[in-house]
Amino acid sequence: MSDAYPNSNLSNAAAQFVVVGAGPSGLTAASELVDRNHDVTVLEQLSLVGGISRTEKHKGYHFDMGGHRFYTKAAEVNAFWERMLGDQFITRSRLSRIFYNGWFFPYPLKAVETVRGLGLIECVLILFSVIRWKLFPYREENTFEEWVTNRFGRRLFNTFFKTYTEKVWGISCKELKAEWAAQRISGLSLKTAVLSMFFRPRNVVKTLIEQFEYPRLGPGMMWEAVAEHVCENGGSIAMEATTTSIRTNGKDQVLSITYRQNGEETELPGSHFLFSMPITAVIRGMNPPPPPEILEAAKQLKYRDFLTVCLIIDKPDLFPDNWIYIHDSSVKTGRIQNYGNWSPDMVPEAGRSGLGLEYFCNVGDDLWNTSEEDLVELAKRELEILGLANASDVIDGVVYRVPKAYPVYDADYKQHLTVLREYLRGFTNMQMIGRNGLHRYNNQDHAMLTGMYAVKNLLDGTDFDLWKVNGEQEYLEEIRRDEKGTPQPVVAKSNVPAEVPVAAERNN
Ligand SMILES: Cc1cc2nc3c(=O)[nH]c(=O)nc-3n(C[C@H](O)[C@H](O)[C@H](O)COP(=O)(O)OP(=O)(O)OC[C@H]3O[C@@H](n4cnc5c(N)ncnc54)[C@H](O)[C@@H]3O)c2cc1C
Incomplete structure (x- = not known):
């Protein structure tokens, strides 16, 4: 894998805008910036773009990490998706069942x-x-x-x-x-x-959404298109470049970041910085270090991780669902994706299927540390227990691990997050964006909106509160618009809408 995304014109000279993370929020922000003729450099620690919304590929099979429906009520996001991928979207009907006590x-x-x-x-x-x-x-x-x-x-x-x-x-x-x-x-x-x-x-x-849009080759297709757009319009994306530290003036300005690529550390100065990397890593990486109580608050925020065991099976049409929630405690898997039912183009060989058995875990626990070989065996066994496929029909298996997939909302997280938020607010040339940047349980659309509004805050002097963009608060309805329809700074609402939960949708 090359160090830079194709078409990137990477240099270590001062960048005007530095974006950390080539997931949906970072790439959306970068795209908005190049569209407004700004110089932007994106740094991504992985060899693929898309973040949690990436699509892994193995022997021509496409595997979506988590199963990403494209659904939004935000007109800006819809327009962006349409512009980037247009006719590559397919409309899919949703079928998902819950397996509990031997019954679907x-x-x-x-x-x-x-x-x-x-x-x-x-x-x-x-x-x-x-x-x-x-x-x-x-x-x-x-x-x-x-x-x-x-x-x-x-x-x-x-x-x-x-x-x-x-x-x-x-x-x-x-x-x-x-x-x-x-x-x-x-x-x-x-x-x-x-x-x-x-x-x-x-x-x-x-x-209860029964239909959703889906890129023909999975969500990664969207983020590859956006990365192309960024690079074709003068931006650059450094791949396998991990941001390790953030130099500040100790007061109100970020001066540069340092990233590690191919074992070498490089300092990249910039005028504005957008971070979609985990807020905990931003705080930990700051130099000079923040006060002890800030470091302590960052230590207290937690994440949940998951891994997907992807299997190629020598049988078509195993079950009709896009995914099945496994509530049953007889197996460890929590959810099973059937990628061909998301898009037939994800499965390149006729007569075969691509499945993903998702296991929720914590980095470092037994499941996370289990070898690829053993995980594939576990997944084969569990498929048989559930009656979905025969282990002998599995012809290949590969494991993908997704750390920090979920910011955890435990009893004290809000208090710690408030401390961090207040501290970071003091830095006027940086914006925290995205799911882990804000420690918010955001889907792609809301992660993207944080990228869009962060750019407006930096370029237009608006003061959108990105921490208020989330799953079900209709953020866009909160945004005041002037007579020309231009969004105006949002007035904060309570973080807890008076709504109710439902069983099976809580794993995005
Ligand atoms: C199981 C699951 C199912 C989901 N289903 C849906 C769905 O159906 N629809 C939907 O819209 N959303 C869904 N989501 C949510 C969606 O995945 C996220 O909202 C989205 O990916 C968040 O984008 P982001 O840019 O904020 O963060 P991320 O996707 O996490 O991207 C952040 C990027 O930053 C990079 N990075 C981190 N640290 C560093 C560093 N130090 N240096 C350089 N780079 C770094 C990461 O590698 C990553 O590429 C789902 C999520 C999960 C976990």
Whole structure:
């Protein structure tokens, strides 16, 4: 792999704008900058662009790390996607089921299958449980468990929420903050969920979206197109270039970053800096170091990681879903992707399938440290247990690891994040952007918006609060526009919308 993205004109002379990370937020920001004729250098630690939204390739098969639906309510983002990829998008119907207790439940839940899967008696018990918790709810809703139980009852919580959530997060639902679900999954009440079992909802709730757009060759195709656009318009992208330190004047200005590439460290000065790398790494890398309480706050922020075991299987049409949530505790995998059902072009050989078994873990734990060979064997065994394919039909397997896939919302994260945010606000020529830059549970569209609005803040002197761009707060509706439709600085709203969560959508 070359050091620079094709067409990059890389030099170590001072860059006007330095962007760390070639994921959706960093590349969107870089694209906006070159479109406004600014000089920009992007530094990316991996050999692929796209960040968590990249597409890995093996023997011509395409593997999407996590399964990325392209869906947004933001007109800017839609226009950007359309401009970059246009006719390379395909519209896909969503089919995803929940595997629990030996049964596949359609998601969104459908009345007949749900009753069949759970049994009539269990359904009646669930109903009683809902009534009991509506009448005598927890007084305070601090944890995920309390919040879900108040809305859906204890029995539904145990059936559709608990095991999966704990697989994804690796912590008890008693420790997970209610806020996480509130930010990420909203708009769906028990009433909506139940009604949608019988009728097609009039207002489509995010969790119930039945169709979505998808680049023909996976999300990486989008980010490769954006990277091309950046380089063709004068920007440069250094690949396998890890930002290791950030030199500041100790007061209010970032002066340069240092990156490591091919074992060598290079200092790159600049006038403006955008960081989509994890906020914890930014704080840790600052030179001179921030005060001890800031370093301590950064230490307290946590992440959840995952790995995907990608298998090539000598059988077509294994199951109709794009993905299946595995709530069942008989296996370790949390979700299974069937890439050919995302886009047939992801699977280059007729008569075969490409699957991805996702395992949620922490860097350094047993699962993370398991060898590729053993993980492939585990995935083969689990496919058989689930009855989805025979292990003997698996002809190849490869493992991709995704560190820091999820910023964790634990009991204290908000307090620590506030400390960091206040500290970083003092640096006037830098912006934190993206999912890990802001430690926000953002999807691609909201990560992109942070990139777009960061550029406006730096170039136009606006003061958009990028920390408020998130999953379900309709940020764009909050943005005031002047009479010409130009966005004006946002007025902050509460971080916790009064919405409710639903079972299976919380793993983006
Ligand atoms: C399982 C899963 C499923 C998802 N599904 C969806 C979905 O269906 N739809 C959707 O829209 N979104 C989805 N998302 C969210 C989406 O992946 C993210 O919102 C998006 O990738 C965030 O973009 P970003 O640029 O903020 O961060 P990232 O994608 O994390 O990109 C940051 C980049 O910075 C680089 N970097 C980090 N540190 C350094 C350093 N020190 N030096 C240089 N480079 C560095 C990283 O390598 C990375 O390339 C999903 C996420 C997960 C985990």
